[in-house]
Amino acid sequence: MSVGAALEQLLRLIHSRAMKLAALPEDERDLHYDLIRRSCCEAAEHIGQDPDKAAITANDMVEFVRALVGIIEASRESDQDPSADQPPPARHFGSRENDMTRG
Structure with a gap:
């Protein structure tokens, strides 16, 4: 087995284990x-x-592996909350909308 193939297999194994841990x-x-x-x-x-x-x-x-589990969890959370990937609405400074919200 080549070094590259061994590394690829190891990374798949680590990813699989991390996915199982993230489910626990x-x-x-x-x-x-x-x-x-x-x-x-x-x-x-x-x-x-x-x-x-x-x-x-x-x-x-x-x-x-702990870091990978954290990444998997964060990914799942953002998949469940579609607004997490979207930036907050842009505010237009100096517009009438902002003047009205300031009071």
């Missing part, structure tokens, strides 16, 4: 993040990283 209530996610941390740490050590660097790699991976 927040209080149920920590166990899954711990599992990701442990498996990533073991994999990093397996390929030759020293334990300290493997722990850093694993923590970085968990933070990446």
Whole structure:
């Protein structure tokens, strides 16, 4: 398997896991993040990283997954609120409308 194909497969796996985590209530996610941390740490050590660097790699991976879950949640929220993508109506300074709203 080429490096590019392996990376693509890894990113699909991470995205899939993040989608599943985003569907869970927040209080149920920590166990899954711990599992990701442990498996990533073991994999990093397996390929030759020293334990300290493997722990850093694993923590970085968990933070990446957490950020991806946050992006997924924000995307879902904006999909549910169509006005979230639209800027507020423009105000025309100096127009009569603004003079009337000032009182």
